[in-house]
Structure formats: structure tokens, C-alpha cells
Amino acid sequence: MQTRDSVAAIYLLLRGISSLFVAVVYTVELIYQAQSIGLNPFQLILAGTLNQLVIFVCQAPTGVLADMYSRRWAVVSGLLVIGLGFLIEGGIPSFAAVLAAQAFWGLGSSLMDGADAAWIADELGSEQVGSLYLRATQVGWLCTLPGIALGAGLGSIHLNLPMLVGGGGYLALGLLLAVIMPERRFKPATRESGSSWRQMQQTLVKGFRLIRFHPTLLVILGTGVFSGVVGEAFGRLWQYHLLHNFAFPTISNLPSITWFGVIEIVIALTNIVGIEIAKRRLDTNNQRAVAWGLLLIEGATLLGIMLFALAGQFVLALAGLWLLTTANGPRIPLRQAWINQHTPSSVRATILSFNSLVGALAAIAGGLLIGALATALTTRPALLFTGLLLLPALYLYARTLRGKRPITTTKTEEEDMMPENT
Numbered sequence: 013m014q015t016r017d018s019v020a021a022i023y024l025l026l027r028g029i030s031s032l033f034v035a036v037v038y039t040v041e042l043i044y045q046a047q048s049i050g051l052n053p054f055q056l057i058l059a060g061t062l063n064q065l066v067i068f069v070c071q072a073p074t075g076v077l078a079d080m081y082s083r084r085w086a087v088v089s090g091l092l093v094i095g096l097g098f099l100i101e102g103g104i105p106s107f108a109a110v111l112a113a114q115a116f117w118g119l120g121s122s123l124m125d126g127a128d129a130a131w132i133a134d135e136l137g138s139e140q141v142g143s144l145y146l147r148a149t150q151v152g153w154l155c156t157l158p159g160i161a162l163g164a165g166l167g168s169i170h171l172n173l174p175m176l177v178g179g180g181g182y183l184a185l186g187l188l189l190a191v192i193m194p195e196r197r198f199k200p201a202t203r204e205s206g207s208s209w210r211q212m213q214q215t216l217v218k219g220f221r222l223i224r225f226h227p228t229l230l231v232i233l234g235t236g237v238f239s240g241v242v243g244e245a246f247g248r249l250w251q252y253h254l255l256h257n258f259a260f261p262t263i264s265n266l267p268s269i270t271w272f273g274v275i276e277i278v279i280a281l282t283n284i285v286g287i288e289i290a291k292r293r294l295d296t297n298n299q300r301a302v303a304w305g306l307l308l309i310e311g312a313t314l315l316g317i318m319l320f321a322l323a324g325q326f327v328l329a330l331a332g333l334w335l336l337t338t339a340n341g342p343r344i345p346l347r348q349a350w351i352n353q354h355t356p357s358s359v360r361a362t363i364l365s366f367n368s369l370v371g372a373l374a375a376i377a378g379g380l381l382i383g384a385l386a387t388a389l390t391t392r393p394a395l396l397f398t399g400l401l402l403l404p405a406l407y408l409y410a411r412t413l414r415g416k417r418p419i420t421t422t423k424t425e426e427e428d429m430m431p432e433n434t
Contacts, residue, residue, distance in 0.1 A: 035159025066118025102175025142296025241378030
């Protein structure tokens with residue numbers, strides 16, 4: 013019988029190996045799409061938008077399915093689907109294959125997203141997993157470092173090799189977890205008589221009702237709108253901003269591509285540092301401490317974006333970028349921990365999926381809007397506007413922390429929020 017430590021180790025294995033193979037693929041994916049397949053900028057953006065659209069459409073249904081049937085099989089299926097998508101992209105050099113891969117990636121990540129966090133919360137207890145989420149994110153970033161190196165090495169041989177190796181790695185990980193991943197404490201959402209579609213609707217309604225009558229969950233999802241827009245917009249613009257507004261230092265005649273490789277490695281390291289700071293300074297079992305941590309993270313992110321956008325020197329721009337990435341490290345695990353503290357097990361994966369769905373929708377709409385602003389003006393005002401979008405999120409966190417009522421919810425209150433069986 014597997015112990016709690018072995019179950020935690022399986023979760024760390026999932027997060028670490030999946031992060032490694034994602035880094036293998038992403039290190040050269042855009043170069044492969046642009047050079048080997050010949051995609052233009054509009055096609056590159058269209059592929060990313062398709063990915064977000066698939067996530068938006070699939071996020072809630074896949075979360076409900078995980079709550080109704082199995083979080084374990086949702087994770088395994090997601091890994092297999094993503095792996096298949098990478099193999100298609102690397103094996104067929106065409107725009108259609110890229111679109112198919114992005115659709116597979118969106119579906120697979122939707123299957124996994126929320127299901128993995130809900131699975132480990134069930135196996136270990138929601139009060140025990142906050143620190144594990146931070147540790148797992150840290151492990152993921154550590155595994156990203158060799159992934160970047162492996163992807164660059166494979167790409168220097170042939171640009172499609174990272175996609176093939178990454179896809180094969182995801183398939184192997186999925187098959188391994190199908191054998192070793194336990195699911196002993198999962199209690200499926202209550203199934204009333206009727207079709208599976210009717211059961212899915214009931215679980216979905218439970219999730220919506222819990223969010224509607226739970227102020228803290230509304231805050232979590234509301235802040236997710238703004239952080240989703242900021243994350244997508246900044247992610248699309250920061251490299252372009254550096255290339256078009258700064259002269260790269262001529263140290264050992266390093267080309268700009270090599271500089272970006274170095275910057276990406278430091279981004280991974282700063283994420284690890286941010287997670288370590290959160291692990292040492294925050295009690296992830298204390299809901300108010302988690303809320304304070306998220307408030308400070310968004311504040312540091314705002315400062316980082318402002319410094320990056322306003323900097324006139326390359327070094328200052330990098331300082332702003334790395335301040336932002338240091339803050340970014342613990343954001344997702346802390347949000348997952350906060351959601352777990354406010355949701356019953358029966359709809360946990362559904363609520364976690366709602367959180368990702370909100371982020372995907374915000375990324376689709378906000379990313380395109382800010383991209384248009386950057387095209388009409390320049391990246392500097394677009395980035396400044398992006399940073400200012402975090403002000404409403406800061407207000408929501410501050411309002412929650414100032415509230416006279418505690419930000420906890422008892423089990424009885426949670427049950428009262430559930431709709432009666434029909």
C-alpha cells in the first residue's frame with residue numbers, strides 16, 4: 013500500500029517530468045513554426061488563440077467530468093492527448109498540424125488542469141497540500157532548466173526533434189502514471205438518476221452556486237480576470253519590447269538569441285527563488301496569510317511591469333522583468349491552495365477549472381486588445397496599461413483582508429450553498 017510520502021512523490025514526479033518535456037518543446041517551438049513551416053506572425057498568433065479558445069470551451073466540462081468520474085484518469089488522459097499533439101506537430105511540418113497540436117494541447121491541459129490539484133488534495137487532505145503545491149511548482153521550474161538545454165541541443169540537430177521527444181515523453185509519463193497513480197479517497201460527485209449529461213449539469217450548477225454565494229471565491233475568480241489579461245499580454249510583448257527598444261550588450265559577441273536563452277534560464281531561477289520565499293514566509297494552511305501573499309505578489313508584479321516598461325537601460329529592464337518573474341513563481345500554487353480552502357471535495361476540480369477558464373477567457377480578449385494597442389502605438393504604453401490592470405486586483409485582495417467577517421467558510425455553510433437535489 014502506498015504511503016502519503018509516496019503519493020506526494022508521484023505528484024512531484026508528474027509536475028517535474030511534465031515541466032521538463034514542456035521546456036524541451038517550447039525552447040524551439042516558435043522557431044520551428046517560423047523557420048521550418050514558414051508561419052507568418054498572424055498565423056503564429058492564430059495558433060495561440062486557438063489554444064486558448066479550446067481551453068475556454070473545454071475547461072468547465074473537463075473539470076466536471078473529473079469530479080464525476082476520476083481525477084486520476086483525467087490526468088492520464090490529458091498527458092496522452094498532449095503527447096499526441098506534440099508528435100503530430102513534429103511529424104507533419106504544416107500549418108494544419110500546428111493548429112491540430114494547439115487544439116490537442118488545449119484539450120489535454122484542460123483535462124489535467126484542476127484534476128491534478130484536486131487529486132492530490134483528496135489523497136493527502138486539503139489542509140496538507142498548500143506547501144506541497146509550492147514545492148511541486150519549484151520542482152517544475154528546476155526541471156525546466158535541463159529541459160531548456162535538452163531542447164536547444166536537439167533543436168541544433170533538427171528543429172522538429174524537440175517536438176518528437178517531448179511528445180514521446182508525455183506519452184511515456186501518461187502510461188507510467190496509469191500504472192502507479194492511486195485514487196483511494198476520491199468520492200465522485202453525487203449522481204442522481206438520469207443521463208450522464210444531466211449529472212454533469214448538476215455538478216456544474218453546484219459549482220456555479222458555490223461561487224455565487226461565496227465572496228472569497230468571487231474574489232479569487234475576479235482577480236483571475238486581471239492576472240489572466242496581464243499574464244497573456246506581458247508574455248506576448250516582453251521579448252518584442254526588448255528587441256525593438258534596447259541594444260543588447262556585446263559581451264563575447266553573444267547574439268540576441270543566446271541572450272534570450274540566458275534570460276529564460278534566469279526567469280526559471282527567479283521563479284524558484286520566489287517559491288522558496290513563499291515556502292519560508294507563508295503559512296499555506298492559514299487563509300489570511302495566503303491572501304496577504306497574493307496581495308504582495310500582485311503588488312510586486314505591478315512594480316516589475318512598470319519598471320520594465322519605463323526603463324531606458326537594458327539592465328533596468330531586466331531588473332523589472334526578473335522582479336515580475338520572482339513574484340510569478342508562487343502565484344498559481346497559492347491560488348490553488350486558497351481555492352482548496354474554500355471548496356468541498358465534490359466540486360473541487362470544477363472550481364479549479366472555473367479558475368483556469370476565467371484566465372483563458374481574459375487572455376483571449378485582453379491579449380488581443382493590448383496587442384492591438386501595442387501595434388497602434390508602441391509596446392511601452394501598452395505595457396504601462398497592462399500593469400495598471402492589476403490595480404483592481406489589488407483592491408479586491410485589500411477589500412477581502414479588510415473585511416470584518418472571517419474569510420473562511422465552514423462545512424455547514426458550504427452545504428447550505430449546495431442546491432437541493434431535484
